[in-house]
Amino acid sequence: MTTTISAVSQRKFNFSPGPAVLPVPVLEELRDELLCYPGAGCSLLEMSHRDKQFLEILHGAEASLRSLLGVGDDHAVLFLQGGARLQFSMIPANLLRGTGKTAEYLITGSWGKYALAEAIKEGSAKAIYDAKSTQHDRVPVAGDYQASSDAAYLYYCSNETIQGVQFPTEPDCPSGVPLVCDASSDFLCRPVDMSRYGLLYACAQKNAGPAGVTVVIIRRDLLPLGSADLPGYLQYRNHAENDSEWNTPPTFAIYALGKVANWLSRDIGGLAAMRRLNEQKAALLYDVVDAFPGFYQGHAQAACRSLMNVTFRLPSDDLQAAFLSEAKALDLNNLAGHRSVGGIRASIYNAMPIEGAETLSQFMTDFANRHAS
DSSP, X not given: OHHHHHHHHTOOEEOOSSSOOOOHHHHHHHHHHHSSOTTTSSOGGGSOTTSHHHHHHHHHHHHXXXXXXXXXXXXXXXXXXXXXXXXXXXXXXHXXXXXXXXEEEEEOSHHHHHHHHHHTTTSEEEEEEEGGGGTSOOOOXXXXXXXXXXXXXEEEESEXXXXXXXXXXXOOOOTTSOEEEEOTTTTTSSOOOGGGOSEXXXXXXXXXXXXXXEEEEEEGGGGGGSOTTSOGGGOHHHHHHTTTOSSOOOHHHHHHHHHHHHHIIIIIOSXXXXXXXXXXXXXXXXXXXXXXXXXXXXXXXXXXBOSSEEEEEOSSHHHHHHHHHHHHHTTEEOOBOOTTTOSEEEEOOTTSOHXXXXXXXXXXXXXXXXXXX
16 A cells, blocks of 8 residues: 555656546556456456457447447447557548548648548548638637538547647538547547537547557448458458457557546546536636736637647747746646647646646746746
8 A cells, every 4th residue: 555655646747648647546447457357367468359358348448438428329339549640541541432522621730631631642632621821729610611511521620639729519510421520639528419420539548548549439321331442450340340359459458448438437427527627627727828818828719729738838938948847846747839839738638637737727827927027
C-alpha cells in the first residue's frame, strides 16, 4: 500500500494532447491484473486473442461502448489498428472508390485537411467548407455550406486538437448521405446521437485508453460497399464478419478501453455527467482567457471552443516560454502548443481531474496579474 500511495503522489497534472491522461482507478486495475489476469494463469499481455477469456473482454468492451453511446444493432463496432491516419484512407477506400460519387469534407483544422488529402487518392473528393481564411478558428453555421444530396458521404472532424475548435452539435447532412466523423479527440466526452452517423471512429489515446486501438462504429448497410479488390485489412467487412479478429487485434488496448468505459459508467455516471464535468473544467480556463483578453489570446471563436483542447497565445514568445517554465515548476506539464502553430494548449480530456483545471486556472490568473501591462 505504501508503494501505491507513493506512486500516486508522484503523478503530475498531465495536459498532454495524446497519448493522454488516464483515470487513476483504471491504471490501478491494470496494475493489479497485469502480472496474472484473474483466472487465466497468465498476463493479459500473454493471452491468446482466441482465448475464451479474451473474447469475453472484447465483447464486454463492445457492450460497454454500445451502452454508453446508445449504439443499436444496425451499427457494427470494430476494434482496429492504424489510428486516424489509416482511417483517412480506409473510409474513402470503402465508401468512395468505384462509386462514381464525390465525397464532401468540412475542413475546420489540420486533421480534416489531412483526411481530405488522402481521400483524393481514392476518388473524387472536395472541401465544401474550409475555415482556412480565418486560421481555422471556427466551425460552419447554417448557410456556410451546401452538401449534395448524392454525395458519397459528408466528413467532418468533431474536435480539432491543434486549433482547439469543436462542433457543438452534428453538422447538417442530407438524408441518405452517410455522415462520417473523426471523433478521435472528443470520443466519450459527451452523449452522441449515433442514429445520425453512417460511420464514427476514434483512436483511443485521447479519451478512451492507451494508443493502439481505433474504434470504428459503422452502419451495417455500408459494409457491402467496399470493393472486393481491396487489400484484406482495408475491408471493413472482413473485420465485421470476424468479430474484430480478422487479424490479431490490439488485445491490451481493447482491455484497457473496456476499463475506461466501465469507469465512465460506474464512477462518472455516464456521458451526460461526463459532459457536465468537462464543461466545468473548460469554463475554469476560458473564464481566465476572457478576463485578460489583451494578454491571453484565445484561438477558437467562443461558440465553438473545444471542451478538450484549450488553445491560446501570449503577447510574446518570451512570455510563452516563461509561462511554460513556471507551469512545469508547479507540476503542470505538457502545455506547449502543437509544433505547427505554437502557443499554449491545455488538453483537459475526460480523465483530467477538476483539480488540475483549477490549479492551471489559478496559475493563469496569477501569471497574468504579474505580467499583463
